[in-house]
Amino acid sequence: MxxxxxxxxxxxxxxxxxxxxxxxxxxxxxxxxxxxxxxxxxxxxxxxxxxxxxxxxxxxxxxxxxxxxxxxxxxxxxxxxxxxxxxxxxxxxxxxxxxxxxxxxxxxxxxxxxxxxxxxxxxxxxxxxxxxxxxxxxxxxxxxxxxxxxxxxxxxxxxxxxxxxxxxxxxxxxxxxxxxxxxxxxxxxxxxxxxxxxxxxxxxxxxxxGRCATPPLEPSLLQRVRAVAEHTPGAPAIQGPHQVWSHAEFTRQVERVAHALRLVDDGRS
Structure with missing residues (x-):
């Protein structure tokens, strides 16, 4: 087995x-x-x-x-x-x-x-x-x-x-x-x-x-996604079987999740 x-x-x-x-x-x-x-x-x-x-x-x-x-x-x-x-x-x-x-x-x-x-x-x-x-x-x-x-x-x-x-x-x-x-x-x-x-x-x-001396990615991944959303907001970012998210929609969803996590970290619901 x-x-x-x-x-x-x-x-x-x-x-x-x-x-x-x-x-x-x-x-x-x-x-x-x-x-x-x-x-x-x-x-x-x-x-x-x-x-x-x-x-x-x-x-x-x-x-x-x-x-x-x-x-x-x-x-x-x-x-x-x-x-x-x-x-x-x-x-x-x-x-x-x-x-x-x-x-x-x-x-x-x-x-x-x-x-x-x-x-x-x-x-x-x-x-x-x-x-x-x-x-x-x-x-x-x-x-x-x-x-x-x-x-x-x-x-x-x-x-x-x-x-x-x-x-x-x-x-x-x-x-x-x-x-x-x-x-x-x-x-x-x-x-x-x-x-x-x-x-x-x-x-x-x-x-x-997992322990390498490579410096952090600059600009960060989130900053890169935001830059793409600003230049081509309608370009597809995530494609599922029944729905497609543009870079603008994907960025909005990420910001919503980040905002919710900050509230939880601050002790607010």
Missing amino acids: LWAATLRRYGTPAPVVVGVPVTGRTGGRHGAIGGLCTNTVPLALDVEPDRLLEPLVAAARAQLTAGMDAGLYPLARAVEAVRPDREPGRTPLVETLITYQENPLPDVRGLLEALSGSETELALDTLVLRTVPIERRSCRYDLDLVVTPGPEGLHLTLDYAADLFTERTARAVLDTFCAALAASERTYGARLADLTVLSDHDAALLERI
Whole structure:
């Protein structure tokens, strides 16, 4: 759920659709098949900021459970049924994943670490293997958050499409998600808006941008608007679906609001 909220913060439209790979080996008839038997379940997640986290997580869990019950239904057929707008170079329905790694051989120590791309040793009876981490140069989806359980907690890896994201941007997305996770551990009964916090990197960037030595704009923005209103009072300043304000009307409305604020500041109603 927090992963969807993080994606929403970076511009993903709501509801945020996240794909979850699920196993396709549901019966003995698949036991003799060699290879990767998985299917992708798309989850459409509500990320309204005023909603409480707990019911949102419960709704996401129920949606995932229902999707796993239909996990053998091919995603390609679901795409044919939904018929989403197609764009060259874009995957239909799902553009981001969250992948939870499971250990198919619990007795083999280090297997999950190897699957997550970490350097480790695998002992297979008398055969000892050492993994060699290599840099990933491709990603099938825009983003894939890989969660690997370990003895010291969860290990998070973010795979990203290098033609869409730089390493710096991908790291900022992952840091924001980790900050939201940390905030959820400290807050009980929180709204989603309370957990979409700034990462340390983004907070430092905001602090650096907000504290600059640039002098104030001269003349001020209000003075510039007044000057335009004097020279071209009938020129459109604000255009809405049913009404257009000229610069003269906009200036009058601003003066009314400023006058009302001065009265409030003076203690008068």
